[in-house]
Amino acid sequence: MNDIDEQEIVVDNATADETVIDAKPDQIAAEQDAGTEDTDTTTQDTFPRAYVEELRRENANYRTRAQQADQLAQRLHTELVRQLGALQDPSDLPFDEAHLEDPEALRAAVDALLAQKPHLRSRRVSGDIGQGATQSAGSVDLLGLLRGRA
Incomplete structure (x- = not known):
C-alpha cells in the first residue's frame, strides 16, 4: 500500500500558510492520552x-x-x-x-x-355624595324636615 494511506495529515486551523505536520495515528493517540493523564491528576482535589x-x-x-x-x-x-x-x-x-x-x-x-x-390614576371622592356622615347628621330636626316638604 501507499505511504500516504498509512499517514494522517493534521493541519493547524490558524492559517493555511502554517506548516503541515505528518504523524501516524498511534503517535497522536499516545500524545492525547499523555495529555489527559496530566490534567486528571492535577484537578482531582478532594475536600472533607x-x-x-x-x-x-x-x-x-x-x-x-x-x-x-x-x-x-x-x-x-x-x-x-x-x-x-x-x-x-x-x-x-x-x-x-x-x-x-x-x-x-x-x-x-x-x-x-x-x-x-x-x-390607573388615584381616584378620591370629594364633596357630598348623599351618603355617610354629613354635618347635619348629629342633630335631626323632624319638624324642620316636615316644614321643608310642605
Whole structure:
C-alpha cells in the first residue's frame, strides 16, 4: 500500500500558510492520552465532607438572606409608590431597584405609567355624595324636615 494511506495529515486551523505536520495515528493517540493523564491528576482535589457541608450551609444562608433582602426591597418600592399617592394601586408600577435610590426616577416612572394608562390614576371622592356622615347628621330636626316638604 501507499505511504500516504498509512499517514494522517493534521493541519493547524490558524492559517493555511502554517506548516503541515505528518504523524501516524498511534503517535497522536499516545500524545492525547499523555495529555489527559496530566490534567486528571492535577484537578482531582478532594475536600472533607464536613467542610463541604459547612460551605453548603453557608451558601444556603446567603441565598436566604438575599431572598429576604429582595422581598424587603419590593415592599419598600411599593410603599414609596403608595407615598406618592398618584396610583390607585401601588403594585401597578413594576419593581425597579433604580427607583429605590433615586426619587426622581420613581416619580418619572409613575408619570410615564400614568401617561400610558391614565385609568390607573388615584381616584378620591370629594364633596357630598348623599351618603355617610354629613354635618347635619348629629342633630335631626323632624319638624324642620316636615316644614321643608310642605
